[in-house]
Amino acid sequence: MKSNNEIGLFIKNYVEDALGDFSELTWAYVVLSKSDMSLNFYATNYPEDWVKIYKENRLYYTDPVVITARNRLTPFEWDKGLIVNSGYHYTGLFDQAEKFDLIKGSTFVIHDFNNNFATLTFIITQNSKPEIVKALVQKKGDISLLLASIHETYLALAYPPTENINKVDKKTVFTKRENEVLYWYSVGKTYQETSIILGIKLRTVKFHMSNIVKKMGVTNARHAVRFGIEHGLIKPEI
Template sequence: MVVAPRNQTYFLMLEKLASIDSADGVQAFLRQVIKLYELRHIAYLAVNMPGTPLSEPYLEVTYSLDWVEHYKARRFVDIDPAIRNGFIQMLPFDWGQFSNGEAKLKRFFGEASEFGIGKRGLTIPLRGRRGERALFSITSDLSAAAWEEMRVLYMRDFQVLAMLFHEMVLRLQHAEQDDIVLSSREVECLIWTAEGKSAEDCATILNLSDRTVRAYLENARKKLNVVTTTQAVAKALNYNLLMPRL
């Protein structure tokens, strides 16, 4: 049974993201997330970052240096399914779908296991308005049943962490913040969604139809340039956009 992290600790971590101002702070934060959720590793890879050459990706990992060097020497970037699929998919995906694939993938996962990367993995793709693309991946040594339980319990947490981590990296790269304007109704729908309400709940609270609420949420996602409503809430909170209009 996966034990739920304390909400207070989780929210303190989110606040800490806003104060990180160095690479050392980034690594310390990733280690804290690993400890809170009992993960094995975290990896973040971004390309086309504003202000950096296209040939220079931004990478933050908690993997051992031995694995990083082995990965490079074996040119695993050419077959790594997290990368090959992450930059073309929109939604989070589990690495388990690749475990019974081609022989070269089985060798890849086998060698990764030998280096202690973790038995399970999840990748969350991120796309930015400036053209940047990023992948936020977590790994674990949990059993299949416990891993599935954790994914169900904490997928929202992981998506929020991924989005805010990406925004933090952009800040460290001195990228300008997007100029985003949400309508009053879009803000209201996101605020109630942040409180855990479904689209149907929002419709009842705001005296709107379900279809109208879903349209407002879709518009908000487009303006924020994200895929899921959870990511929209995270980005809107990070940009201080969810203050109710008076």
């Protein structure tokens, strides 16, 4: 199983790539336990100082956005006026968050079979582009599906199967060139960029990726990266 730091780096890159224009917003993907509200995982571009305060003070236990999300299935918008638990208002948390301009946003929610719930939150400020804010409302369904895809990827990395159904010989599975192609694709490079880095033709990159997919028994390049991370098959380029 990969460490949270390794998973965190991969998920952050994955989310930023998947969000497209929405990545311009301040966002956070967070996974918490439904049973005790403990923080299992997060990936975010929130200010580092706020993340430190939030974690060290375990503010997720009293965060009204988190508490609301725990009992929701649908997306919701929030601001400093958000009230939960029969009228109790956690003004202290919002007072701290206001220093970082984190007092208004839109949150999407998903619940899973591991008794977790995950949120994907976008912060809205006066500097947010109106067309992007409007798209958050118009594309709620698409963003909810995106959250499902992100969370599915997280689960595959954080809870790998105990039985290796597609058992692979780590020493012989890839040629040197196949490993290079898989590595550069796993860190976010396109086929075109990979061809330039390796000094080979675009169709050659695609040929190697096709072989990788076949050897792994997966359906596409993205699944190949996920499987490679799960089983420690991706080796850094030296």
